[in-house]
Amino acid sequence: MASDLGKDTGNRRTGEHPADCDVTVQLSDCGRAEAEAVFGALDEVFAGCEDVVPHPTAGREPTVWMATFDSSAHSGEPSAAPRLGSPVEALLTGDHHAVEVVEKALGRLFDVRSTQHVPGEHEAECRLLLASR
Template identity: 35%
Template sequence: MSGPDTADHVSVHLTSCGHDDATAVFEALESAFPSGSKVRAVDTGAGAPTVWSTVVDARTRVAPGTTVPSPLGGAVTVDLFGAADPVRQVREELAAAFGVEDHGTVPGEHELETRLVLTAHPDHAPS
């Protein structure tokens, strides 16, 4: 686990997705938190999944809930690491852009880890 830089930063890790879905998630986060964070892709080895990661600065959040729903080609697993309030803010913005299933939260002494599975937002579901 790679922790956030400060109490206002949330480390975001995506797995179980390809480049296009990772791009959709990171574009949604960038529109909600325009901090210009770098996105990294880590190839974990032959046959293993790629992990996409970035750090979101919750202090840069624009008007809450204005994130536009984005299409996804499939489900994306997201792990959020950080202090409770910034993680909650990131989760809210992801929920504005995608369908969100909570898959558990593990509290720590100074931060928490939350696992989500993102799917296509109901407004973008195929008809």
């Protein structure tokens, strides 16, 4: 079961930016609190994202949390360092440069314990293990 939190609603999805700026961030092996911490921090860094914080649901938690961020919409830095209760696996996919921008932002927010980069012809994939600083 997966939760798609990167909805195509709001101002940022009106064609005002090139699609190659979008980075999909998938979080796995974590609960709602960790997903909220990671997506909330990224939402402060990249303006214009709506509905990226997981909404409460009844029943089982998703096994993968997903949101899409516009790497060109940099708005600042989070007001505080986010805390994670346990390490979180993150998978970033998108244009090479856009993935690099989001990866660097995550590196400023969290302790990145491991990385794996898989370059493609048009897209890159980056796997990170995030932990609190």
